[in-house]
Amino acid sequence: MSDDKTDDKTDANESARPAEERNLEAAKDRTGTGSGVEQAAPDQSPENVPAPTGEVRSVGERRGMFGTSGTGDTSGYGGLVSATVFPAPSQKPYGGWFDEVSDALEARLEATDLMSAIESVVVHRGEITFHVRREDLPFVGQMLRDDEALRFELCSGVSGVHYPDDTGRELHAVYHLTSMTHNRRIRVEVTAPDSDPHIPSLVSIYPTLDWHERETFDMFGLIFDGHPALTRVLMPDDWPGHPQRKDYPLGGIPVEYKGGSIPPPDQRRSYN
Amino acid sequence: MSTDTSQQQDFYAAPGDTSQGRVFTVTGQDWDSITQSIGDAAEERVVVNMGPQHPSTHGVLRLILELEGETVTEARCGIGYLHTGIEKNMEYRSWVQGTTFCTRMDYLSPFYNEMAYVLGVERLLDIEDDIPEKAEVMRVLLMELNRISSHLVCIATGGMEIGALTVMTIGFRERELVLDLFELITGLRMNHAFIRPGGVAQDLPPGALDEIRDFIVLMKKRLPEYAALCNANPIFKGRLDGVGHLDLAGCLALGMTGPVLRSTGYAWDLRKTQPYSGYEDYDFEVQTWDTCDSYGRFRIRLNEMWESLKIVEQAVDRLAGLEGAPVMVGDKKIAWPSQLSIGSDGMGNSLDHIRHIMGESMEALIHHFKLVTEGFRVPAGQAYVPIESPRGELGAHVVSDGGTRPFRAHFRDPSFTNLQATSVMSEGGMVADVIVAIASIDPVMGGVDR
Numbered sequence: 001m002s003d004d005k006t007d008d009k010t011d012a013n014e015s016a017r018p019a020e021e022r023n024l025e026a027a028k029d030r031t032g033t034g035s036g037v038e039q040a041a042p043d044q045s046p047e048n049v050p051a052p053t054g055e056v057r058s059v060g061e062r063r064g065m066f067g068t069s070g071t072g073d074t075s076g077y078g079g080l081v082s083a084t085v086f087p088a089p090s091q092k093p094y095g096g097w098f099d100e101v102s103d104a105l106e107a108r109l110e111a112t113d114l115m116s117a118i119e120s121v122v123v124h125r126g127e128i129t130f131h132v133r134r135e136d137l138p139f140v141g142q143m144l145r146d147d148e149a150l151r152f153e154l155c156s157g158v159s160g161v162h163y164p165d166d167t168g169r170e171l172h173a174v175y176h177l178t179s180m181t182h183n184r185r186i187r188v189e190v191t192a193p194d195s196d197p198h199i200p201s202l203v204s205i206y207p208t209l210d211w212h213e214r215e216t217f218d219m220f221g222l223i224f225d226g227h228p229a230l231t232r233v234l235m236p237d238d239w240p241g242h243p244q245r246k247d248y249p250l251g252g253i254p255v256e257y258k259g260g261s262i263p264p265p266d267q268r269r270s271y272n
Numbered sequence: 273m274s275t276d277t278s279q280q281q282d283f284y285a286a287p288g289d290t291s292q293g294r295v296f297t298v299t300g301q302d303w304d305s306i307t308q309s310i311g312d313a314a315e316e317r318v319v320v321n322m323g324p325q326h327p328s329t330h331g332v333l334r335l336i337l338e339l340e341g342e343t344v345t346e347a348r349c350g351i352g353y354l355h356t357g358i359e360k361n362m363e364y365r366s367w368v369q370g371t372t373f374c375t376r377m378d379y380l381s382p383f384y385n386e387m388a389y390v391l392g393v394e395r396l397l398d399i400e401d402d403i404p405e406k407a408e409v410m411r412v413l414l415m416e417l418n419r420i421s422s423h424l425v426c427i428a429t430g431g432m433e434i435g436a437l438t439v440m441t442i443g444f445r446e447r448e449l450v451l452d453l454f455e456l457i458t459g460l461r462m463n464h465a466f467i468r469p470g471g472v473a474q475d476l477p478p479g480a481l482d483e484i485r486d487f488i489v490l491m492k493k494r495l496p497e498y499a500a501l502c503n504a505n506p507i508f509k510g511r512l513d514g515v516g517h518l519d520l521a522g523c524l525a526l527g528m529t530g531p532v533l534r535s536t537g538y539a540w541d542l543r544k545t546q547p548y549s550g551y552e553d554y555d556f557e558v559q560t561w562d563t564c565d566s567y568g569r570f571r572i573r574l575n576e577m578w579e580s581l582k583i584v585e586q587a588v589d590r591l592a593g594l595e596g597a598p599v600m601v602g603d604k605k606i607a608w609p610s611q612l613s614i615g616s617d618g619m620g621n622s623l624d625h626i627r628h629i630m631g632e633s634m635e636a637l638i639h640h641f642k643l644v645t646e647g648f649r650v651p652a653g654q655a656y657v658p659i660e661s662p663r664g665e666l667g668a669h670v671v672s673d674g675g676t677r678p679f680r681a682h683f684r685d686p687s688f689t690n691l692q693a694t695s696v697m698s699e700g701g702m703v704a705d706v707i708v709a710i711a712s713i714d715p716v717m718g719g720v721d722r
Contacts, residue, residue, distance in 0.1 A: 062675065084673045086652050124653050125395050153524050156658065157689060159669040159682035174669060176656050176684070180524075183545055187656060208527025211692050234352040234721055243360055244680075250357075250364055265364040271646040271676045 058083040060165030084165075089120035089131075097184055098128045104149035105130070105140075114139065129187040134199050137190050138226075141205045144177060144188070152177035152186065155206035158213060160220035164246045170194040171222050175202070192222060201226035219244035317345070322706075330429065330710065331717035335694070337706065344706055347698045349691055354721040362681045366647030367393055368608070370678055372465040374668070377683060378719030379462055380425050383418045384661035385719075386467040387411060389681065391548060391657035392670035393469040396650045399601055406597040407471035408550045413484075413587035414457065414466070415549075416580040420491070421450035422662040423573040423580075427498065430570070430711035434511045439501060446494055449487055456480055459619040470601035473619065474612045476591065484588050491581055498574055512567035516697040516709030519564050526696070527689045530664025531576070532713060534560045535568035542660035554583045566712035573714075576662075606648050609640040647676045663687050663714055683722060687715040 064078045093099050102121060109115050117136035122129040132140050144152040156176040163170055169191035178185050192199050201224035202209050213224040214233040221242040224230055232239060241248055252264025262268070322335040334350035358377055362370045374389045375382040394400050428443025451461040457480055458466040458473070466473045502508045518528065520536040533540055541558040543551040559575040561568030600607040610625035629637040652674040658667035664686030671680040690713045697709040 060673070082674075084652060086654075086673075125398060125655055127395075127655060129654075154529075155527055156656075156665060156667055157527070157684045159680075159684070161654075161671055161680045161682075174654070176658075176667065176669065178658075180540060180545075185546070185656075185658075187654075206527070207525045208689055208692065211688065215688075232352075234355040236352070243357065250360060265361070270364075 058085050059163045060084040087122050087124040090123040094121065094123045094128060097182070098123060101128070101150060101184065101186060102130075104147060105143070108143050108147055109140075112139070127185070127187060129189055131189050131191070134190045134192055137188075138200045138202065138205065140188070141175075141202045144186075145205055150179065151181040152179045152184075154178040154180055155202070155208055158202075158209055158216050160216040160222055160244065162220055162245045164194075166191075168193050171197055171220055173199050173216060173222055197221055198223050198225050200224070201230075203227055218242065221245065323350075330715055333691075333710070333715065333717055333720075335706065335710075337703065339703065342702050342704075344698055344701055344703055347695050347706060349694050351688075351691065351717070351720050354717045356722065358722045359681055359683065362678050364677065366676055367650055367678060368468055368647055370681060371468055372463075374681070374683065375463050375465050376718065377722050378661070378663070378666075378685060378687065378716045380422045380716050380718075381418050381661050381663070381666075382462055382464055383411075383414045383467060384659060384666050385683070386465065387415060387549070388657060388659050388661075388666045388668040388683065389670065390467050390469050391659065392655045392668040392681075393650060395655040395657055396653055396670060396672050397469065397606065397648075398651070399470065399603065399606065402601050402603065404471060404598045404601065405550075406475075406591065406594040407599045407601075409587050409590050409594065410472050410476065410599060411467055411549050412551065412554070413584060413591065414454070414472075416583045416587070417450050417453055417484075419580045419662045420577050420584075421447045421454075423577050424450070426573055426662070426711070426714040427502075427570065430708075430714075431502070431508075433707050433711050434508070436502070436508060439498070442494070442497060442501075446491065449490065453480075453484060453487060456483060468600075468608065470603070470606045470608075471599050473608070475599050481588050481592055484584065488581055488585055488588075491577075495574075495577060495581075502570065503574075509567060511704075511708055512565065512570060512712075514563075514565050514567075515701065515705045516566040516569075516712045517564050518693055518697055522693070522696060526693050528664065528693060530660070530662070530686055530690070531569045531572045532690055532693070533664065534558070534572050535562075536560075536564050537562040542658055542665060546658070548657065548659060554586050556580075556582050566708050569712040569714075573662075604639070605643075609636070609643050649674060649676055650678075658684070661686055663716070663719075664690060683719075685719040685722065687713075687717070687719040688722075691715045691720055 061081055061083045063081050092102070094102060105118065106115070109117055114136055117133050117140055119131040119133055122131070130140075144150050154177070156178060159174045159176075161172040161174060163172065166172075171192045171194060173190045173192070175188040175190075176185065177188060190199055197220075199222055201213055203213060203224075204226070210228070211233055213227050214230060216222050217224060217227075217230050218232040218235050219242055231237065235243065250264065250266035252266065254261045254263050256262075318339045320337045320339055322337060323333050332353035334353065336348045336350060337344050338346040356376075358373050362373050365373065370389060370393075371386045374385045377385050391400075394403065424443045424447040428440045428447070431437070431439025431443065454464065455461050457476060458464040460466075518526075518532065518536070520533075520538055522528075523533045523536055523538075529540070537560050539558040539560050542548070543556075544558050556579040559572045559579060561572050610621045610629075612619050613622040625640075629640050650672040652672055654669065654671040656667050656669045658665045660666075665684065666686055667684040669680070669682040669684065670678060673679040691710075693713060694706075694710060697713075698706040701709070
């Protein structure tokens with residue numbers, strides 16, 4: 001359904017639309033909210049229409065319901081396909097101090113001609129996430145720490161996440177920053193493709209990231225350029241592979257119990 | 273060692289590839305032959321491996337020290353000896369089962385691990401405001417009891433490492449009392465998996481409040497013993513004063529939190545600055561010290577135990593007025609279907625519930641089966657909720673893709689972060705002070721390596 005139709009809702013239009021669409025709308029009006037998944041639907045009341053520039057990306061999909069494939073599933077749910085959609089980018093105003101932080105950040109970026117450093121901003125469940133272009137990460141990090149209006153003095157480390165189906169940006173590095181001065185907390189997210197797993201190191205700005213970056217390298221194979229000694233920290237030095245990646249198996253051996261054999265957890269049939 | 277021995281078959285390690293210097297392997301009763309073989313080379317710098325199996329390195333921490341005489345010129349940590357892949361394992365279990373895994377990370381403060389994870393899950397589920405009051409108070413009660421037991425172990429092992437064995441024996445004596453309370457309430461002394469998404473696993477058993485009140489009375493008599501033994505003890509002060517110095521700028525750069533940060537005089541405590549689980553309703557003070565050293569951290573821990581006792585007292589009073597109140601969120605799509613009970617072999621489904629689902633209600637049986645085998649789904653997104661553990665900021669970065677299992681759960685463990693300060697705290701000092709400095713960080717290797 002196109003945009004102009006959503007705007008003029010005459011009775012004639014109302015009756016012309018399929019019944020299930022009207023039901024959906026009615027349900028929306030009752031609850032007044034919609035999750036990120038529902039916002040992706042094409043026809044919605046104006047207050048629920050997602051931000052126009054916000055790109056909703058599906059990062060993978062789940063099929064079926066009971067973890068089986070092929071003919072094993074006789075439940076009738078085998079054909080079910082649901083997309084994995086993470087919360088969509090938000091639009092200003094974000095509310096509360098989120099706007100102060102993002103305005104201060106943008107003002108500084110504008111002054112240095114780096115407006116494109118922030119790819120998107122996601123506000124979800126009361127937390128704000130800045131998606132930062134990876135080549136601009138050191139600059140943004142320095143500014144977040146030093147700017148008077150920002151002052152994120154404490155970095156709580158970096159956590160890697162591997163999204164194998166998020167093509168072109170499979171590896172995410174997620175930083176959590178705290179401003180003790182202003183008592184605020186933000187999240188900075190940077191992505192890198194599997195084919196080029198490089199992210200600039202922030203150790204020179206936040207020395208605490210030394211071991212955290214080593215751990216993320218160890219677990220995901222993300223290479224932090226500029227780290228003083230990027231070696232494994234938890235796994236043995238000669239360990240092959242990066243265990244927290246989704247393509248790395250959990251491992252384990254079948255366990256026998258009272259004559260039965262129980263497969264390791266990652267090979268068991270389980271809900272998905 | 274000569275190259276011959278290093279090429280011997282070793283089932284656990286490939287031949288080492290040490291390219292420079294001589295490697296001495298000390299196996300015991302061979303000191304004379306080693307000192308003789310060093311000969312003139314004694315002037316060289318000496319690199320000593322301390323650990324990973326050394327009684328005073330808090331579990332399996334390996335320290336690599338470069339010495340000049342008795343002075344440490346460089347200190348580095350080798351960690352990872354206790355890496356168990358808990359974060360990876362959690363990706364293959366349901367959201368509720370996750371608590372069973374993360375409770376085992378930092379084994380001295382299991383309730384904090386559970387709490388950080390559970391708060392993250394609850395934020396993603398958007399049920400933060402629906403947690404019953406009694407569950408929140410019970411969480412606070414358990415966490416503060418846990419803070420006492422954790423600080424007791426820190427003080428006890430820290431004392432033992434400098435030869436103050438009495439501090440160790442009385443520390444573990446009191447900790448045992450706390451563990452008895454845990455056993456009474458959760459059925460287990462450690463690894464409780466008691467705090468669950470939506471609330472806590474079950475209600476307080478009868479008589480628990482009286483036991484806790486008795487414990488408070490006893491602790492008020494026992495806690496002054498630590499002060500009497502240590503606070504002004506010249507040997508104790510001589511070992512701790514000025515050791516492991518780290519100022520505020522150093523703390524912030526290295527991401528230090530908890531007692532180490534507060535020993536610089538900065539009153540940063542997440543229970544006050546970013547309250548969670550209703551901490552804003554309790555009356556307590558943030559403890560600080562201004563010496564930036566191990567002694568200050570010891571005094572902070574001692575004082576924090578008093579503050580925790582204050583919070584426990586208030587929580588007990590509140591719980592007395594909440595008898596029979598729910599301890600799990602009302603949403604039956606999240607709450608564990610059965611009321612659990614503690615039997616002789618730990619916690620399990622209550623027999624009344626089994627009778628109900630097996631004999632009376634088919635729907636209840638289906639619901640139970642679905643929720644236990646499949647679990648609930650958590651909307652896609654990510655959350656990071658930090659809490660103030662006895663060691664500092666413990667946060668769980670929880671990512672969901674909308675499924676029944678965590679897509680990723682990462683723990684920002686304070687021990688892991690704080691252990692990075694080993695070099696700064698001990699370089700330039702004596703070997704013996706390395707132990708004191710590390711004890712003042714209070715690292716728990718289960719949390720460091722996860």
